[in-house]
Amino acid sequence: MKEKVEKRGFIFACTEKSEAEFLEKLIFATNKVYAHKVFAIRKGDFVFLYNLDTDIIYGTFRAKTDGLYDRNLSIFNGRYPYYVEVEPEDKIQKIKNASKIFKKLNISWRSILNDKGIETLKMLISNTTAKEIKLNGIYNLEDNLFRPPIFSTTLWDYPKQSYGDTPKGNNKYPGVTPAFIIYNLLYRYTEPGDLVCDPMAGSGTTIDVCKEEKRKVIAFDIVPTRKDIIQADARNLPLKDESVDMIFIDSPYGDNIRYNEHPLNIGHIPATDERFFDELEKVMKEAYRVLKDGKVLAWLIGDQWAKGVFIPVGFKVYERLTKYFEPVDIICVVRRNQSSNTPFWHSKAIQHNFYLRGFKYLIIVRKMTKRKRKENLKIKWSYYER
Ligand SMILES: C[S@@+](CC[C@H](N)C(=O)[O-])C[C@H]1O[C@@H](n2cnc3c(N)ncnc32)[C@H](O)[C@@H]1O
Numbered sequence: 315m316k317e318k319v320e321k322r323g324f325i326f327a328c329t330e331k332s333e334a335e336f337l338e339k340l341i342f343a344t345n346k347v348y349a350h351k352v353f354a355i356r357k358g359d360f361v362f363l364y365n366l367d368t369d370i371i372y373g374t375f376r377a378k379t380d381g382l383y384d385r386n387l388s389i390f391n392g393r394y395p396y397y398v399e400v401e402p403e404d405k406i407q408k409i410k411n412a413s414k415i416f417k418k419l420n421i422s423w424r425s426i427l428n429d430k431g432i433e434t435l436k437m438l439i440s441n442t443t444a445k446e447i448k449l450n451g452i453y454n455l456e457d458n459l460f461r462p463p464i465f466s467t468t469l470w471d472y473p474k475q476s477y478g479d480t481p482k483g484n485n486k487y488p489g490v491t492p493a494f495i496i497y498n499l500l501y502r503y504t505e506p507g508d509l510v511c512d513p514m515a516g517s518g519t520t521i522d523v524c525k526e527e528k529r530k531v532i533a534f535d536i537v538p539t540r541k542d543i544i545q546a547d548a549r550n551l552p553l554k555d556e557s558v559d560m561i562f563i564d565s566p567y568g569d570n571i572r573y574n575e576h577p578l579n580i581g582h583i584p585a586t587d588e589r590f591f592d593e594l595e596k597v598m599k600e601a602y603r604v605l606k607d608g609k610v611l612a613w614l615i616g617d618q619w620a621k622g623v624f625i626p627v628g629f630k631v632y633e634r635l636t637k638y639f640e641p642v643d644i645i646c647v648v649r650r651n652q653s654s655n656t657p658f659w660h661s662k663a664i665q666h667n668f669y670l671r672g673f674k675y676l677i678i679v680r681k682m683t684k685r686k687r688k689e690n691l692k693i694k695w696s697y698y699e700r
Contacts, residue, residue, distance in 0.1 A: 320429075320479065321358060321359055321360060321429070321432065322354070322355075322356075322359050322360070322426055322427060322428065322432070322457055322460065323359065323360040323361070323362065323426070323427030323428075323431050323432035323435065324351060324352075324354075324355055324359060324360070324361050324362070324377075324398075324426060324427070325361075325362045325363075325364050325371070325423040325424075325425070325427075326342035326343075326344060326361065326362070326363050326364065326398075327344070327364050327365075327366050327423055328342075328363055328364070328365050328366070329365065329366055329367050330365065330367040330368065332390060333363070333365050333368075335389060335390065336363060336389075337363070337372070337406070339389060340375075340378075340399060340400050340401060340402075341387075341389055341397050341398070341399055341400070342361060342363060342375075342397060342398055342400055343387060343389050343390065343394035343395070343396065343397035343398075344394050344396050344397070345393060345394055345395070345396065346396070346501070347464075348396065348424070349383075349396045349501060350461055350464055350497070350501050350527075351381075351424070351426065351461065352381035352382075352383075352396040352397065352398060353380075353381045353383075353396070353506075353526070353527055353528060354381065354426060354460060354461045354478075355377050355380060355381035355398050356377065356380050356381075357377055357378065357379055357380055358376060358377060359376070359377045360373075360374055360375070360376060360377075360403075360427070360432045360436070361373075361374075361375040361376065361377055361398065361400050362374065362375065362435060362439075363375070364412055364423045368410075369410065369411055369412050369413050370408050370409065370410055370412060371408060371409050371412040371415070371435070371439060372406055372407070372408045372439075373403075373406070373407060373408075373435065373436065373439040374402070374403045374404070374407075374435075374436050374439060374440075375400035375401060375402055375403060375406075376400065376401055376403050377398050377399070377400055378398075378399040378400060378401050379398055379399045380398075381396065381397075381398050382396070382397055382398065382399075383395055383396055383397075383505075383506040383507075383528065384397070385505070407439050407440055408439065409438055409439050415438060419431075419434060419435075419455055420455070421455050421456055425455070425456045426456060426457045426458075426460055426461060427455055427456060427457065428454070428455060428456060428457040430453050430454070430455050431455030431456060431457075434453070434455055459473075459474065459477055460477065460478055460479070461477065461478065462477050462493075462494035462497055462498070464498055464501050464502075465498055465645075468643060468644065468645050468646060469645075469646050469648070470494070470495065470498065470645050470646070470647045470648065470676070471647075471648035471650075472492060472494040472648075472650075473650065474492075474650075475490060475492050475493060476493045477493060477494060477497075478526070480522070480526065481522065482519050482522040482523050482526075483516065483517040483518055483519025483520075483522060484517035484518075484539070487516055487517035487539065488571045488572070488573060489516065489564070489566070489571045489573070490516060490517050490519060491516070491519045491520070491564040491614060492647070492650075493519050493522070493523050495612075495614060495647060495676060496519060496520050496523040496524070496562055497523050497527065499560065499562060499610075499612050499678075500523065500524065500527050500529055500560070501527075503560050503609070503610040503612075503678075504529055504559055504560045505559075506527070506528040506529060507528070507529070507530065508529050508530065508559035508560065509529070509530040509531070509532065509557070509558045509559050509560075510524050510529050510530065510531045510532075510558065510559065510560045510561070510562065511531070511532050511533070511534075511551075511553065511558040511560070511561045511562075511604065512531070512532075512533045512534070512561070512562050512563065513533075513534045513546070513548035513551055513561065513563060513597065513600070513601065514534070514535060514536075514548050514563055514564065514565050514566075514597075515533035515534060515535045515538075515543045516535060516539065516564070516573070517539050517540075518533060518539065518540050518542065518543055520533055520562050521533050521542055521543070532544070532553070532558070534546040534548060534551060536548070536574070536576045536578050536579050537573070537574040537576050537579070547578050548563070548565075548580075548597045548600065549593070549596040549597055549599075549600055550600065551600055551604055553604040554604070555603055555604065556603075556604070556605065556606045556607065557604055557606070558604050558605055558606065558609070559606060559609050560605075560609055560610050560611075560612070561601045561604070561605055561609075561610075561611040561612070562611075562612050562614075563597065563601070563611070563612070563613045563614070564613075564614040564615075565580065565594060565597065565613065565614075565615065565631075566579075566580050566581030567585065567615060567616045567617075567618055567627050568581075568583075568584050568585030568586075568590060568618045568620070568625065568627060569581060569582055569583060569584045569585070569590075570618060570620065580593045580594065580597070584620075585618045585625045585627050585630075586623060586625060591630050591631070591634055594631060594634065595634045595637075598611075598634060598635055598637075598638055598639075599638065602638045602639065602681060605681045606681070607681055607682070607683045607684055608680065608681065608682070608683040609680065609681055610642060610678060610679070610680050610681075611635075611639060611678075611679050611680075611681070612676055612677070612678045612679075613631060613635065613676070613677045613679070614647065614674055614675070614676050614677075615627055615628050615631045615674060615675050615677065616628065616649070616671055616673075616674040616675070617671060619668055619669065619671065622668075628674075628675035628677070631675075631677060632644070632675070632677050635677060635679050636679065638679075638681075639679030639680055639681055639682075640679060640680050640682050641677075641678075641679055641680075642678040642679055642680050643678045644675055644676070644677055644678070645675070645676035645678065646673045646674075646675065646676075647673060647674045647675070647676050648672070648673055649671055649672055649673055649674060652670075652671070654670050654671075655670070
């Protein structure tokens with residue numbers, strides 16, 4: 315039986331200046347802010363054009379291509395490198411007062427529309443005399459879980475480990491990384507075509523996210539769980555110096571999870587033992603070696619509370635990281651669906667006065683550029699007599 319492929323609806327914004335060029339070339343383009351939306355477009359999806367100045371929506375178009383990226387795209391002097399080629403489904407029609415329509419339908423032009431949303435917008439555009447919209451947001455017209463948001467604050471929270479219609483990693487793997495974290499990092503710190511490395515790849519979440527977002531990826535683990543993960547120790551990677559554009563690491567947080575029995579698995583050392591941090595520091599040094607100048611390493615880590623002892627693993631990892639890298643930021647990632655999220659553990663935590671882990675740290679650091687390193691060395695220290 316042929317699988318039913320879900321179609322989605324996308325609204326591109328334009329201005330009075332750009333409208334003519336978009337409609338003439340039948341290329342709808344945008345910048346980095348909406349890049350993640352463009353890469354969600356598949357050939358055959360429905361597309362609309364919204365003029366922000368005149369408040370008019372044009373439709374209906376179909377995507378002739380998947381969402382694409384071309385940093386040399388001539389449209390609008392290369393300012394909009396993310397684009398899709400479209401063709402009108404029929405005669406191009408338009409409807410005024412779009413913002414009122416969006417409000418009534420409880421959507422925005424930034425929404426990704428589901429079947430019902432596409433149908434509603436198409437119906438409104440083809441019937442330009444429709445004055446009264448009776449729907450008033452009674453339906454959910456958006457496909458909210460298809461693409462995670464790009465977060466603008468340091469608090470990242472998403473309801474599920476994965477998103478979209480293809481698997482990302484394996485949510486049965488102990489300690490699997492929430493895919494939206496890698497997705498957000500890619501849009502912040504890389505460009506399509508960049509090479510991303512995950513030295514502790516586990517079930518391969520980084521690989522799946524990178525492929526879908528058109529980034530190259532190379533992944534290692536001490537015990538590979540799939541063919542596209544290379545067997546290697548994260549402290550000694552088979553990579554050239556300064557060869558990757560971003561590194562993502564979700565390391566063990568101590569010995570709380572039994573990933574595998576390999577003797578070189580760092581997850582056999584408890585976080586109460588300083589050797590655990592010494593071994594992670596070797597991973598950091600190796601990451602520094604293979605990362606290109608000015609590029610980012612993001613490290614996901616959680617604190618440990620075990621057998622009555624609290625270990626601030628996040629702070630300790632941050633301390634070690636900043637021996638080599640300069641800090642960029644720290645994100646608080648909300649923990650969901652962890653095994654201790656049960657009434658049993660909640661009552662234990664209150665009864666015995668301890669806390670269940672509610673968040674992880676995503677520590678983002680950067681390898682200083684050579685120029686910056688040189689400038690730092692040039693600082694002349696003055697000594698003043700007391
Ligand atoms: C938290 S898991 C990674 C989860 C992964 N990001 C995913 O989404 O499935 C940590 C991983 O580190 C790996 N690991 C532990 N010590 C290692 C080492 N010395 N070199 C490479 N990988 C190692 C473990 O085998 C485990 O798969």
